[in-house]
Amino acid sequence: MRTRRLTMAQALIGFLKSQYVERDGRENRFFAGAWGIFGHGNVAGLGQALQEYPDFRYYLSRNEQASVHIATAFAKARNRLATFACVSSIGPGATNMITGAATATINRIPVLLLPGDIFARRNVAPVLQQLESDSTQDISVNDAFKPVSRYWDRIYRPDQLVCSLPEAMRVLTSPAQTGAVTLALPQDVQSEAADYPEEMFEKRIWHIARPQADSELLAKAAAWIQAAGNPLIVAGGGVLYSEAMDALSQFAARTGIPVGETQAGKSSLPFDHPQNLGAIGVTGTPGANIAARETDLVIAVGTRLSDFTTASKTAFQNPNVRFININVAEVDAFKHAALPLVGDARATLEALRRAVSSYRVDESYARCIVHWKTLWEKETDRIFGVQHGPPISQGEVIGAVNRASHPEDVVVCAAGSLPGDLHKLWRARMPNGYHLEYGYSCMGYEIAGGLGVKMADPDRDVYVMVGDGSFLLMSSEIVTSIQEGYKLNVVLLDNHGFSSIGGLSQAVGSHGFGTDYRYRSETGQLDGNYLPVDFVKLAEGYGAKAVRATTRQEVERAIADMRNHDSTTVVVIEVDKEMRVPGYESWWDVPISEVSEFQSIRAARAAYEDAIKRERHFEMAVADRS
Ligand SMILES: Cc1ncc(C[n+]2csc(CCOP(=O)(O)OP(=O)(O)O)c2C)c(N)n1
Ligand SMILES: [Mg+2]
Numbered sequence: 001m002r003t004r005r006l007t008m009a010q011a012l013i014g015f016l017k018s019q020y021v022e023r024d025g026r027e028n029r030f031f032a033g034a035w036g037i038f039g040h041g042n043v044a045g046l047g048q049a050l051q052e053y054p055d056f057r058y059y060l061s062r063n064e065q066a067s068v069h070i071a072t073a074f075a076k077a078r079n080r081l082a083t084f085a086c087v088s089s090i091g092p093g094a095t096n097m098i099t100g101a102a103t104a105t106i107n108r109i110p111v112l113l114l115p116g117d118i119f120a121r122r123n124v125a126p127v128l129q130q131l132e133s134d135s136t137q138d139i140s141v142n143d144a145f146k147p148v149s150r151y152w153d154r155i156y157r158p159d160q161l162v163c164s165l166p167e168a169m170r171v172l173t174s175p176a177q178t179g180a181v182t183l184a185l186p187q188d189v190q191s192e193a194a195d196y197p198e199e200m201f202e203k204r205i206w207h208i209a210r211p212q213a214d215s216e217l218l219a220k221a222a223a224w225i226q227a228a229g230n231p232l233i234v235a236g237g238g239v240l241y242s243e244a245m246d247a248l249s250q251f252a253a254r255t256g257i258p259v260g261e262t263q264a265g266k267s268s269l270p271f272d273h274p275q276n277l278g279a280i281g282v283t284g285t286p287g288a289n290i291a292a293r294e295t296d297l298v299i300a301v302g303t304r305l306s307d308f309t310t311a312s313k314t315a316f317q318n319p320n321v322r323f324i325n326i327n328v329a330e331v332d333a334f335k336h337a338a339l340p341l342v343g344d345a346r347a348t349l350e351a352l353r354r355a356v357s358s359y360r361v362d363e364s365y366a367r368c369i370v371h372w373k374t375l376w377e378k379e380t381d382r383i384f385g386v387q388h389g390p391p392i393s394q395g396e397v398i399g400a401v402n403r404a405s406h407p408e409d410v411v412v413c414a415a416g417s418l419p420g421d422l423h424k425l426w427r428a429r430m431p432n433g434y435h436l437e438y439g440y441s442c443m444g445y446e447i448a449g450g451l452g453v454k455m456a457d458p459d460r461d462v463y464v465m466v467g468d469g470s471f472l473l474m475s476s477e478i479v480t481s482i483q484e485g486y487k488l489n490v491v492l493l494d495n496h497g498f499s500s501i502g503g504l505s506q507a508v509g510s511h512g513f514g515t516d517y518r519y520r521s522e523t524g525q526l527d528g529n530y531l532p533v534d535f536v537k538l539a540e541g542y543g544a545k546a547v548r549a550t551t552r553q554e555v556e557r558a559i560a561d562m563r564n565h566d567s568t569t570v571v572v573i574e575v576d577k578e579m580r581v582p583g584y585e586s587w588w589d590v591p592i593s594e595v596s597e598f599q600s601i602r603a604a605r606a607a608y609e610d611a612i613k614r615e616r617h618f619e620m621a622v623a624d625r626s
Pocket of ligand 2: 467
């Protein structure tokens with residue numbers, strides 16, 4: 001056997017740079033490089049290996065959590081066909097990646113995490129940053145990655161890599177299994193040498209399959225569709241990851257079945273596609289939510305059916321409603337006691353279209369769809385056209401960004417009140433033009449994620465829309481965007497705290513308690529004046545261009561002007577926290593205190609007890625579904 005003598009870390013990088021994926025005859029390198037921050041737990045091992053392979057580019061981030069968000073956003077924008085590795089030292093550098101790992105895994109996005117770990121040799125323990133246990137020596141902080149990783153291993157011996165890496169790749173490239181993969185790398189083992197087989201460093205291509213759904217179930221699904229009165233498609237992120245946009249468009253156009261899009265699924269169809277009812281669920285449009293309430297057949301494509309999509313299981317009220325779930329992951333295909341079409345979204349939609357070629361929704365339903373779409377465009381125009389303030393309304397700012405952006409551009413967001421407003425209002429014109437991390441809704445994803453999206457396709461301009469809360473939580477990757485020359489357009493909406501959770505707090509009877517950025521006053525509460533945070537100075541301090549815009553005219557001018565700058569630009573806009581975009585025909589389960597001294601909470605609880613009665617249990621309803 002021909003072998004190459006390398007350190008474990010060198011062999012690892014040598015392997016990663018030789019991995020490719022292929023789907024539909026298109027092939028690309030799977031890893032675009034590595035993000036990270038060095039410390040004593042990896043600088044001499046993995047750090048040295050990265051130095052040895054300059055063609056596997058090393059990117060320095062400001063925060064290990066951000067490294068993972070950058071990688072996740074990049075992978076999501078590339079429809080999971082490429083990603084980065086993320087390296088860290090041991091201890092805090094490693095645990096900083098746990099939030100990123102959870103974000104990736106919950107969203108089903110591949111990222112490879114390579115945290116340093118404590119000495120396998122153990123004789124020098126406890127080392128700096130080691131978590132000690134008096135019941136085992138086989139534990140470190142990296143064990144905390146287990147629940148948030150789809151595959152987890154610790155490399156105690158250099159030769160173990162040969163068995164571990166193919167497993168890591170199998171999971172990362174599996175459409176059904178993918179998520180964060182963690183290989184914990186003890187500090188001493190990273191630098192130990194072994195004789196690795198030459199084959200390990202040869203180009204290896206991982207085929208991304210398009211599994212077909214079971215033919216018997218497919219025939220049954222076709223019969224269900226043919227018998228349906230007012231079916232509805234729910235398009236999730238799987239439509240984009242599978243690149244099933246055309247298949248969905250044709251299926252919907254041919255049958256006339258309308259489509260509601262989840263946060264991850266938005267931009268599967270252009271907003272003006274005749275069957276696209278827009279956002280569905282808690283943050284949905286009235287048309288999509290009325291259609292959901294009444295439908296007798298839901299065709300859920302590539303969606304996890306989260307509470308935001310199902311309105312906490314209140315969205316589908318037709319007593320006879322049944323579900324066909326098209327999903328590459330069994331766990332999703334079987335939800336709601338659905339007829340499970342376990343398979344690739346594109347392959348399955350194409351097969352279904354052939355099987356129901358004669359089906360067409362009836363005239364009255366078709367007219368409803370046209371009517372709902374017309375009403376919704378009017379409502380969007382109304383919200384975009386409100387002349388409020390200053391401070392102006394968030395809806396107006398979204399309108400201004402939407403108008404200034406080009407069809408191929410991408411809006412990026414994750415947490416706060418913006419995701420709900422964007423879900424409803426953003427007019428997506430091209431696939432992946434709408435990039436929301438709303439599986440974990442992780443504050444701090446926005447700017448790091450924007451950088452990942454920009455790197456995935458530098459030809460598309462990226463608009464990061466971010467609240468002041470998220471910005472204060474993590475905005476330091478602005479520095480990294482400048483380091484790497486990837487320009488971001490950051491639109492920062494300052495409402496002095498949490499409009500989202502503040503509004504929720506009001507809705508649950510708690511008057512916004514603890515959700516404003518204010519001084520602590522003589523009352524002992526956070527109810528003084530607003531804190532004087534200067535976001536323009538903060539952004540300038542990072543090295544970005546920054547301007548403040550206050551009136552509607554200034555906002556429009558500043559946003560239009562962002563395109564003319566060639567490096568990261570931040571427009572800071574004060575918005576009115578109380579001027580919210582309403583919700584439409586939906587509900588979200590946020591449990592309210594059963595007992596309280598506050599009358600407002602007792603009233604909210606009474607309304608809650610009423611609303612919760614609409615929650616349905618689909619899990620057991622199988623008898624009459626065949
Ligand atoms: C890391 C993290 N911490 C807490 C939350 C809960 N949370 C959701 S939205 C929000 C407030 C966000 O504030 P901001 O970014 O200013 O947006 P706004 O609500 O004002 O639109 C909080 C605290 C979260 N989603 N992520
Ligand atoms: Mg805010």
